[in-house]
Amino acid sequence: MDDRSTRASGFDGLAGRMAALVMAHANRDMEMAAITELNGGRDHGCILSIGFGPGVGIAELARRRPDDMVAGIDPSPTMIEVASRRNRAAIETGRVVLRQAGAEAIPWPGDSFDAVVAVNSIQLWSPLTAAIAEVARVVRPGGMLVTLTHAWAVEKRTSLDEWVESASRLLTEHGFAIVTSGTEGFRSGRALTLHARYRSADDAVVA
Numbered sequence: 001m002d003d004r005s006t007r008a009s010g011f012d013g014l015a016g017r018m019a020a021l022v023m024a025h026a027n028r029d030m031e032m033a034a035i036t037e038l039n040g041g042r043d044h045g046c047i048l049s050i051g052f053g054p055g056v057g058i059a060e061l062a063r064r065r066p067d068d069m070v071a072g073i074d075p076s077p078t079m080i081e082v083a084s085r086r087n088r089a090a091i092e093t094g095r096v097v098l099r100q101a102g103a104e105a106i107p108w109p110g111d112s113f114d115a116v117v118a119v120n121s122i123q124l125w126s127p128l129t130a131a132i133a134e135v136a137r138v139v140r141p142g143g144m145l146v147t148l149t150h151a152w153a154v155e156k157r158t159s160l161d162e163w164v165e166s167a168s169r170l171l172t173e174h175g176f177a178i179v180t181s182g183t184e185g186f187r188s189g190r191a192l193t194l195h196a197r198y199r200s201a202d203d204a205v206v207a
Contacts, residue, residue, distance in 0.1 A: 027120060029187050030148045031057035034117050035064060037146045037195065046071065048113040048138065050103050051121025055083025058098070061117075062090045069094075071108065073101040103131035112138045118147045122167070122194070123154050129170055136174040139198045145176065151183060151190040160192055171196050 035057060038047070045068055052058050052072040061070045070090070074080055080100050090096035101107050103118075103125040116135055125131035135145060154163045160183070168179045177199040183190050 027053070027188060028056055030119050030191055031060060033184070033186070034119050034146050034148050035060050037193075038115050038117060038144060039064065045069065046113045046115075048072070048106070048108075048116045050106075050116060050118040050135075051075075051124065052083055052098070053079050053120070055079075055086040055098075057117065057119055058083055058087050058096060059090075062087065062096055066095075069097070071097045071099075071113070073099050073103070073106060075100065075102045102126075104134060106134045106138050108138050110137050111140045113143060114140055115144045115146070118145075118149075120149055120153065122147045123149050123157065123163075128167070132167075132170045132174050136176065136198060141198055143198045145171075145194075145196045145198070147194045148184075148186075149192045149194070150188065151192050154192055164192070164194065167194060168196075175199055 038061075047061055047065070047068055047070050049058055049061065049070065049072040052074050055072070058070055058072050061068070072083065074083070077100055080098055083098055084091060087096045087098070091098065099107050103121070104127065116139055122128075122131075139145065151160060154160055157163065158166075164181045168181070171179050175198055176196040179194070179196045181192065181194045183192055185191075
């Protein structure tokens with residue numbers, strides 16, 4: 001079993017369907033916050049959601065941005081099934097496209113997306129360096145990356161400060177600028193926010 005299958009296995013089958021029900025409710029406010037952050041930026045034509053889980057964020061993106069194309073990847077076939085049911089109408093019209101994949105192997109060509117959003121998934125990107133390189137490959141110059149992650153999920157691996165320092169370094173090494181971070185309170189607990197913009201030719205200095 002490869003690493004992607006290992007990471008997906010905890011969200012598959014009956015356990016995955018039960019997890020999807022919990023996530024759809026408990027993580028909804030985090031999904032809404034991430035999308036609101038995107039709405040505060042420039043207009044986006046194509047948006048990629050990484051690790052979309054039960055598809056609540058996908059549905060909200062499609063609702064708020066009726067003229068945009070919304071794509072999503074998740075390594076779990078169960079989450080693909082659940083999210084596809086939730087977004088059936090938008091999928092049928094071609095406005096939403098969902099594929100089974102991990103962040104380390106995004107199945108779209110370079111420069112495909114104007115924004116990337118990830119809620120409670122970046123801590124699972126493995127290897128993180130390869131995943132960030134993939135995000136940099138598919139995002140267009142000036143595109144936003146918005147992530148929100150449960151603080152406890154990060155702290156299972158290391159301290160928040162150490163993780164932010166490491167992730168920020170990798171982001172800047174792969175062409176992202178204006179990396180900002182912080183913590184916010186949500187229904188399901190404290191969350192780490194990490195936002196960045198893929199630098200364009202106009203960026204003289206990497207923050």
